[in-house]
Amino acid sequence: MAYRVMIVDDSRSMRAFVRRVMDLSGFEVDSCLNAANGAEALALLNEQAVDIILTDINMPEMNGEDFVRRMAEREELRSIPVVVVSTDGTQNRIRRLLDLGAKGYVVKPFSPEALRAELERVLEVENG
Amino acid sequence: MAETQTTEALSAAAADVLETMFFSPVMGEATPGASCSEPVLMARLKFSGGRSGSFTIRVSARAAATIAANFLGEETDDPEPGQVRDVVCEMANMICGSVLSRLDREAHFDLQHPELVETCGEPSLGSVCSLFEIEGGQVVLCLQLDSAA
Numbered sequence: 001m002a003y004r005v006m007i008v009d010d011s012r013s014m015r016a017f018v019r020r021v022m023d024l025s026g027f028e029v030d031s032c033l034n035a036a037n038g039a040e041a042l043a044l045l046n047e048q049a050v051d052i053i054l055t056d057i058n059m060p061e062m063n064g065e066d067f068v069r070r071m072a073e074r075e076e077l078r079s080i081p082v083v084v085v086s087t088d089g090t091q092n093r094i095r096r097l098l099d100l101g102a103k104g105y106v107v108k109p110f111s112p113e114a115l116r117a118e119l120e121r122v123l124e125v126e127n128g
Numbered sequence: 129m130a131e132t133q134t135t136e137a138l139s140a141a142a143a144d145v146l147e148t149m150f151f152s153p154v155m156g157e158a159t160p161g162a163s164c165s166e167p168v169l170m171a172r173l174k175f176s177g178g179r180s181g182s183f184t185i186r187v188s189a190r191a192a193a194t195i196a197a198n199f200l201g202e203e204t205d206d207p208e209p210g211q212v213r214d215v216v217c218e219m220a221n222m223i224c225g226s227v228l229s230r231l232d233r234e235a236h237f238d239l240q241h242p243e244l245v246e247t248c249g250e251p252s253l254g255s256v257c258s259l260f261e262i263e264g265g266q267v268v269l270c271l272q273l274d275s276a277a
Contacts, residue, residue, distance in 0.1 A: 013200060013214045017149070020201050058221075058239055087225025090178075092236040107229070108222050109148035 002030035003123070008041045008055035008067065009085075018054060018085065018115075025112035027119055038067025045077060052123060057086045057097070065100060072101030081126045083118060085110075131256050134231065138258040138269050141226035146262060149222060151198040158259040158266045166190075166265070169213065170245040171220040175228065178235025181273040182252070183224035184245070185216065188265025192216050195262070217242040227271060
């Protein structure tokens with residue numbers, strides 16, 4: 001099954017890299033939307049549906065924590081699983097993002113296999 | 129925090145990040161010296177939280193171009209200067225985050241956005257540095273921790 005994916009990161013290079021690693025891992029992508037921050041992502045989600053979202057934390061305008069919080073607050077969006085992709089691997093941060101509503105967390109650096117495993121785990125849980 | 133512990137965290141984080149995310153394995157330790165004699169790119173970021181301080185990366189321009197090409201993929205053999213700078217900043221962010229997580233997994237850190245530094249400066253007083261070779265040249269990493277309150 002191929003999935004509609006959104007990548008939220010202020011670094012264009014990082015967005016391209018995440019997309020490339022998904023391809024390398026064998027994770028099937030049907031379509032991929034890009035957003036430079038949480039506000040841009042929310043605006044895109046008003047117009048287009050996705051199956052899963054990968055987001056960075058440190059971004060200008062609306063950071064990843066605020067984005068995850070807003071997603072959880074909006075009934076029409078809270079069923080879309082959000083996976084945080086961050087350099088911050090501290091337990092406090094991971095717990096906080098999961099408490100806010102993120103469904104998965106991948107710490108950079110990550111291998112293609114690790115990214116795919118986390119995306120599939122989250123999608124399996126969400127889709128039963 | 130012991131200097132040895134910081135040096136080990138710097139080396140381990142750099143090796144992990146460079147190999148996994150930039151497909152650029154560390155080839156060995158470098159000798160300190162004339163690294164400013166060739167064109168370099170430097171990026172610095174500040175962090176706060178469990179500990180505050182700054183992290184600096186200095187990489188030879190040739191090595192930076194190689195790293196950027198690896199990171200961006202096969203279709204980009206000769207990345208544009210803007211892409212190379214973007215990738216060096218991304219690398220600084222990733223290595224710094226990885227170092228801090230290794231030094232204290234329970235703490236909370238806020239990393240500011242990395243900024244490019246125009247001049248080839250020397251490490252700040254009190255910095256702990258790690259130097260090594262990768263394909264294309266030398267990489268220098270320095271972590272400066274502010275005194276604990």
